[in-house]
Amino acid sequence: MAHAQHSLETVRTWLITWFAGQVRLPAEDIDPGRPFSDYGLNSVGSASLASDIEDHCGVVVTADEMWDHPSVDALGLLIARKLADMSADALGGAS
Numbered sequence: 001m002a003h004a005q006h007s008l009e010t011v012r013t014w015l016i017t018w019f020a021g022q023v024r025l026p027a028e029d030i031d032p033g034r035p036f037s038d039y040g041l042n043s044v045g046s047a048s049l050a051s052d053i054e055d056h057c058g059v060v061v062t063a064d065e066m067w068d069h070p071s072v073d074a075l076g077l078l079i080a081r082k083l084a085d086m087s088a089d090a091l092g093g094a095s
Contacts, residue, residue, distance in 0.1 A: 006057055008076055011083070015072045019036070019039070019049075019072060022041065032072035033071055033072075035070045035071050037070065043063075050062070
């Protein structure tokens with residue numbers, strides 16, 4: 001998916017859907033402000049999420065960033081910020 005198509009809301013929705021599938025809960029039962037660890041996401045799950053974020057969004061999220069952004073809301077903001085930075089860099093490089 002192209003970077004420009006990723007808004008904060010689409011990233012957040014994707015994260016909720018991904019996470020709901022991992023913990024086998026309906027998406028509407030995922031509290032986006034609640035820490036991933038409250039749902040039992042471990043380091044293996046975090047690594048899988050980071051890999052899927054890179055595949056889906058085209059941004060790298062490090063283990064430290066996962067630790068520092070431990071919820072859908074926090075991680076969604078980080079990803080949206082990285083995507084915005086990438087778009088700005090691409091626009092700057094096009095001139």
